[in-house]
Amino acid sequence: MARNALPSLSLSELAVMLEGEGAAMLAASTEYRELLQHYAEQGAEYARAYAPVGTHEHIYNGHVDEPGDYRDSILGLTVFHDGQWFGVVQATDFKAWWIEFGTKHQPALAPLRRARGQLSGELGGTFDDTNDVQANWSGWTNEYQYAEPGSWRD
């Protein structure tokens, strides 16, 4: 499939089909994966546009870090998880966490979250970090707050 060429299935058609009985089969289908791949690559382009690029090389413990290494490590891909396809935008460079969330030495620039927000807005706000599997990685839920003293959660 050519890059940025829309697959045969449109998002509105998909929304109608996901309401029907064949939703589980559709979520595992090749057409659905092509659509997600399209939007994942589009999100990766947004993230590359937001990504900071240095001016000169750094050497970390012998590893030569060239300008643009973080930007070029951003890619869009699809993963199959729990019976359905998911679109993912990820950065594999080792500086990704520092750039995304900031540290003592540098501010948070959040290229991936900004790309997700932009793509979410273009698609009608259909996804955000509330229902993001990868974002809720710490295991915290609000259910902890409702534990009565002496209950099994203590």
Add this chain to the structure above:
Amino acid sequence: MPVNQNLPSAPVPTPAGDVGFAKADEAVINWLAAQGFQSVSSDGPDKAESWPHIQVVKLPAGHSTLYEDSPIVQVEVFHPDYDAAANAAGVAHFWLTDPWQGLRAGQVVGDQTIDEVRGSSPGHLDYQDGYLERFVGSYTVVSRPINPL
């Protein structure tokens, strides 16, 4: 996690200047301070008055106008002790996302009306500081001023 169910929402003073602009991050700061956190600001932990310290970071994302502000707000909870930081982060997450007592749509904080709060649960992220532990949660907060202009 001890949560006082009968805690009244503390009155938040209306800021004197810049009334009328949408400022979602200031709404988060005022809201968390009203819930009993002693040290909440947009400053880093080097300006902490006590522990835990909460730094509210407004990321360069979302649109921001006179009438509506919808940034990604990163709430960073600092404490020298890992467990204390985790507990404080969980309490802050509760006060930001609970559908009954949290910073929900329609809540008025200072001169800001909240339209939407959504976000993921906080998690531990290294701050590259040997003394401090940090828990980070990121939220999209949409707010508008009560009385623009």
